[in-house]
Amino acid sequence: MSLFIKNIFIIQKNQMSVVTRFAPSPTGYLHIGSLRTVLYNYLYAKQKGGKFLLRVEDTDRTRLVDGSVENMISVLSKVGLTPDEGPNNHGDVWPYYQSERLDIYKKYVDQLIENDKAYYCFCSSQRLDELRAEQKELGLATKYDKHCRYLSNEEIKEKLDSGCSYTVRLKVPEGKKIVLQDTVKGKIEVDSKDIDEQVLLKSDGFPTYHLANIVDDHLMGVTHVIRWDEWTPSAPKHVLLYESLGWTPPVFSHIPLLLATGWKKLSKRTGDVSAEIFLEKGYMVDALINYIALLGWNPKTTEEFFTMDELIERFNLDHVNKSGAIFDVERLNFFNSHYLKSLDIEVVYDKLLKYLEEYNSEFFDTLQKFPKEYNIKVLEELKSRINKFDEYQEVTSFFYNDAKIAEDDLFINPKMKIESMDDVKKSLELTKVILESDNNLDNIWDIKNIFVEKIKEAEMKNGQVLWPARVALSWEKFSPGTLELIYILWKEESLKRINKVLETI
Numbered sequence: 379m380s381l382f383i384k385n386i387f388i389i390q391k392n393q394m395s396v397v398t399r400f401a402p403s404p405t406g407y408l409h410i411g412s413l414r415t416v417l418y419n420y421l422y423a424k425q426k427g428g429k430f431l432l433r434v435e436d437t438d439r440t441r442l443v444d445g446s447v448e449n450m451i452s453v454l455s456k457v458g459l460t461p462d463e464g465p466n467n468h469g470d471v472w473p474y475y476q477s478e479r480l481d482i483y484k485k486y487v488d489q490l491i492e493n494d495k496a497y498y499c500f501c502s503s504q505r506l507d508e509l510r511a512e513q514k515e516l517g518l519a520t521k522y523d524k525h526c527r528y529l530s531n532e533e534i535k536e537k538l539d540s541g542c543s544y545t546v547r548l549k550v551p552e553g554k555k556i557v558l559q560d561t562v563k564g565k566i567e568v569d570s571k572d573i574d575e576q577v578l579l580k581s582d583g584f585p586t587y588h589l590a591n592i593v594d595d596h597l598m599g600v601t602h603v604i605r606w607d608e609w610t611p612s613a614p615k616h617v618l619l620y621e622s623l624g625w626t627p628p629v630f631s632h633i634p635l636l637l638a639t640g641w642k643k644l645s646k647r648t649g650d651v652s653a654e655i656f657l658e659k660g661y662m663v664d665a666l667i668n669y670i671a672l673l674g675w676n677p678k679t680t681e682e683f684f685t686m687d688e689l690i691e692r693f694n695l696d697h698v699n700k701s702g703a704i705f706d707v708e709r710l711n712f713f714n715s716h717y718l719k720s721l722d723i724e725v726v727y728d729k730l731l732k733y734l735e736e737y738n739s740e741f742f743d744t745l746q747k748f749p750k751e752y753n754i755k756v757l758e759e760l761k762s763r764i765n766k767f768d769e770y771q772e773v774t775s776f777f778y779n780d781a782k783i784a785e786d787d788l789f790i791n792p793k794m795k796i797e798s799m800d801d802v803k804k805s806l807e808l809t810k811v812i813l814e815s816d817n818n819l820d821n822i823w824d825i826k827n828i829f830v831e832k833i834k835e836a837e838m839k840n841g842q843v844l845w846p847a848r849v850a851l852s853w854e855k856f857s858p859g860t861l862e863l864i865y866i867l868w869k870e871e872s873l874k875r876i877n878k879v880l881e882t883i
């Protein structure tokens with residue numbers, strides 16, 4: 379069966395079920411805004427029991443970036459948005475690279491010419507440049523002036539026979555209103571006189587984005603085109619192309635742009651824009667997906683935390699906002715902290731290990747050298763001090779490094795009645811006695827009770843004892859409290875660290 383016939387067959391088969399797609403041009407990494415586009419396409423398809431496809435729009439050969447498709451596929455798989463069909467998992471509608479579908483486009487171009495819906499254009503690029511410059515100078519919209527639209531059949535034949543280079547342009551009907559209903563933007567109406575006679579087939583035999591996009595969406599059975607706002611001006615042109623080919627257009631949803639705080643364009647200048655960077659920084663997928671879903675979609679409830687299953691159930695294309703949504707890293711941090719707090723500690727631990735294994739193998743190896751119970755205790759205590767996993771190594775340094783001795787300055791703390799190193803010594807000796815006794819130090823409450831009792835017996839103040847111990851145990855200005863440190867480090871290691879300091883005084 380030829381590719382062409384096969385695709386015709388598939389159109390009929392797909393007509394009933396929802397099919398969405400992500401159709402990136404492989405010109406770089408996956409943008410965070412594109413991740414949201416993918417998410418909305420994915421959610422909608424899954425909710426309707428349909429399919430979500432990945433198609434690579436690689437017809438502009440000058441802008442291709444090596445490794446771009448692989449990067450996109452890998453990021454999508456990491457965030458759990460794997461397409462049902464695409465370059466890595468073929469289904470009925472292969473191939474998924476437009477550069478491998480050139481024959482298909484050519485057939486439809488021939489069909490359009492035959493039906494008088496498109497025409498050959500022999501204008502040189504020099505003529506077109508001059509035309510554009512002229513129009514610009516006069517303050518007019520830059521459009522093709524239909525110079526070749528009215529060539530006679532003989533003229534066309536003669537030019538083709540003599541090997542003249544040509545493009546093929548869409549023939550826009552005169553005096554027609556192009557109307558489409560966008561689920562986000564509402565009714566869009568454009569007069570055909572305002573539509574440029576777009577090139578469909580370039581002189582190198584490659585289709586333009588417009589032609590390839592429409593042919594593929596149709597042949598791949600795409601029922602819903604969910605894409606960012608930038609493509610809204612092209613939509614009427616696309617509807618016209620569907621009509622010219624005798625096809626029914628899909629449902630269009632042009633979703634609002636993602637903006638940086640201050641309503642600026644979200645670009646490298648305003649912060650991170652590559653979706654993968656957020657994974658590298660250690661945001662959890664659950665948080666990233668949850669936060670992104672809400673950028674532009676209104677769940678019509680005060681709830682804001684949704685699992686993927688809940689998002690699939692509740693997502694509604696009719697509740698996508700018209701205006702741009704602001705991508706705010708502080709909000710993302712808030713979502714990530716929520717997931718760090720609320721997910722089961724074992725789940726967070728697994729996610730942390732997976733993250734470290736991929737992005738910080740050295741620290742991953744370090745963690746492997748410690749018992750899991752110890753690592754979990756540390757995580758339980760420290761997770762509230764981080765926004766994301768890339769901060770974890772630093773805040774846990776005193777749990778995974780050999781003990782160091784802090785400067786005297788840090789031990790001395792007049793507010794806590796620690797005026798000299800002799801005071802430090804006296805305090806640490808008390809801590810040592812408590813740790814060496816048979817007291818039950820199994821949980822943080824027992825530790826607290828015992829310390830309070832013993833400090834009282836010694837007629838000392840809590841801070842006076844706990845401050846030097848904290849500095850001895852963690853040698854940092856900021857760390858968890860002394861009793862938490864003891865609980866995590868346990869007697870033996872705590873004593874080792876206290877003794878090490880005592881030896882130097």
Ligand code: GLU
Nearest residue numbers: 401402403435591605609
């Ligand atoms: N290749 C286009 C892009 O990367 C796809 C637009 C569309 O979804 O129709 O923006």
